[in-house]
Amino acid sequence: MAVTAVVCAAGLVLDDRVLVGSPIWLKPFKFSVSFVAYCLSLAWLLAQLPPRGRAARVGRWAGAVVAASGLVEMVIIVGQVVRGRRSHFNQATPFDSALFNVMGATIVVLWAATLLIAVLLLRARVADRAAARAMRAGIVLALAGSAVGFLMTRPTPGQLRGESDVIGAHSVGVPDGGPSMPLTGWSTTGGDLRIPHFFGMHALQLLPLLVIALVLLGRRVPRLRGERVRARFVGLASLTYAAIFIVLVQQALRGQALLRPDATTLTGAGLILAATAAGAWAILRAESRPRPPSRSASGSRPGVGRNPTAVRAEDHARPTQPSQQGVDVS
Numbered sequence: 151m152a153v154t155a156v157v158c159a160a161g162l163v164l165d166d167r168v169l170v171g172s173p174i175w176l177k178p179f180k181f182s183v184s185f186v187a188y189c190l191s192l193a194w195l196l197a198q199l200p201p202r203g204r205a206a207r208v209g210r211w212a213g214a215v216v217a218a219s220g221l222v223e224m225v226i227i228v229g230q231v232v233r234g235r236r237s238h239f240n241q242a243t244p245f246d247s248a249l250f251n252v253m254g255a256t257i258v259v260l261w262a263a264t265l266l267i268a269v270l271l272l273r274a275r276v277a278d279r280a281a282a283r284a285m286r287a288g289i290v291l292a293l294a295g296s297a298v299g300f301l302m303t304r305p306t307p308g309q310l311r312g313e314s315d316v317i318g319a320h321s322v323g324v325p326d327g328g329p330s331m332p333l334t335g336w337s338t339t340g341g342d343l344r345i346p347h348f349f350g351m352h353a354l355q356l357l358p359l360l361v362i363a364l365v366l367l368g369r370r371v372p373r374l375r376g377e378r379v380r381a382r383f384v385g386l387a388s389l390t391y392a393a394i395f396i397v398l399v400q401q402a403l404r405g406q407a408l409l410r411p412d413a414t415t416l417t418g419a420g421l422i423l424a425a426t427a428a429g430a431w432a433i434l435r436a437e438s439r440p441r442p443p444s445r446s447a448s449g450s451r452p453g454v455g456r457n458p459t460a461v462r463a464e465d466h467a468r469p470t471q472p473s474q475q476g477v478d479v480s
Contacts, residue, residue: 151182151183151185151186151189151220151224152182152186154178154182154224154228155179155182155183155186158175158176158178158179158182158228159175159179161174161175161178161179161231162175162176162179167234169231169234169236170236170326170327171326171327171328171330171335172327172330172335174231174234175231176335177227177231177237177238178224178227178228178231180335181223181224181227182224184348184351185220185224187352187354187355188220188292188351188354189216189217189220191288191354191355191358192213192216192264192267192354193213194358195267195271195285195289195354196209196210196212196213196267198271198274198276198281198285199270199271199274200274205270205273205274208266208270209267209270212263212264212266212267212270213263213267215259215260215263216260216263216264216267219256219257219259219260219263220260222252222253222256223253223256223257223260226249226252226253227253229249230246230249236316237249237250237253238250238253238302238318238320239302239303239316239317239318239319240315240316241315241316241317242315242316254303257296257299260296261293261296261297264289264292264293264296265293267289268286268289268290268293271285271286271289272286278361278377279377279378279380279381280361280364280377280380280381280383280384281358281361282381283381283384283385283388284357284358284360284361284384284388285357285358287353287357287384287385287388287391287392288353288354288355288356288357288358288388289354291350291353291354291357291388291391291392291395292350292351292352292353292354294350294392294395295346295347295348295349295350295351295352295353295395296347296350296351298343298346298347298350298399299343299347301343301403302318302319302320302343302344302347303317303318304318305317305318306318306319320337320342320343320344321337321340321341321342321343322340322341322342322343322402322403322404322405323340323341323405323406324337324339324340324341324405328340331408331409334348336408337407338407338408338409338410339407340405340406340407341401341402341403341404341405341406341407342402342407342408343399343402343403345398345401345402345408346395346398346399346402349394349395349398350395353391353395356391357384357387357388357391360383360384360387361380361384364380364383364384365380368380373434373437373438376437378437379433379434379437382433383430383433386426386429386430386433389429390422390425390426393418393422393425394419394422397415397418397419397422400415400418401415
């Protein structure tokens with residue numbers, strides 16, 4: 151995918167063809183870069199599994215399926231670019247339709263393989279709680295973001311009336327290929343399902359990066375040095391990320407451009423911001439509270455501050471010792 155990204159970047163410079171309002175090599179370039187980030191993240195996640203055993207074997211097979219599915223997807227996308235045809239939603243000819251159906255099947259397989267990796271990670275034991283939460287929340291959100299792609303295959307009202315040889319669309323409320331944002335190509339006049347699709351999938355990179363940022367900040371901010379406070383912040387960030395993802399999905403489905411939010415979207419964003427700020431304040435306040443000093447094992451009195459049941463269990467666990475006369479006095 152890294153090599154493909156370089157080839158597509160050269161195509162952007164050398165090939166001036168335009169397809170659906172964008173440079174024809176822009177789509178394979180964005181897909182190849184996205185696959186680089188996605189597969190590197192999955193490889194790192196799979197490295198967190200035990201190196202041996204059933205989980206490791208299943209994870210390796212699932213990773214191979216993801217790589218193979220991505221390869222099939224990119225071969226079709228690049229092949230259609232060479233032909234000067236759309237790769238997604240194209241039903242113009244039986245061949246174009248067959249290619250798009252193959253792409254749909256490979257994406258389902260890729261999604262299922264990623265789901266299997268998510269199950270393995272949810273069951274795995276990870277020592278660092280913050281990293282564990284970031285990995286698990288990241289892959290679940292990535293699955294949700296990937297699932298948004300299935301919404302793009304729904305026919306628009308005009309397509310249902312047979313007015314187009316395309317079935318499905320990125321945009322909602324406006325046709326694909328209209329005014330768009332630079333580089334991303336997201337619609338500026340209507341909803342665009344690629345926005346929550348992108349945002350959800352890249353939780354797989356952003357949440358683990360948050361863990362790294364918290365560790366680095368902990369060197370300067372004493373309150374962030376504890377594993378517990380980092381885990382709480384990652385949990386809060388995961389909930390915030392999920393809430394923003396839901397708002398983006400709703401905004402796109404209502405045919406609303408990202409940069410033109412209405413009162414409903416702004417209200418949702420404001421509530422998320424307030425809840426996140428309150429959660430962060432609560433975490434820092436709880437961390438700043440003084441903790442009661444703990445007595446050392448040598449300085450504490452027997453049985454004081456200990457669980458009485460645990461003491462009795464320890465007493466019963468002690469081996470009985472016979473007296474000098476050989477009589478059991480336990």
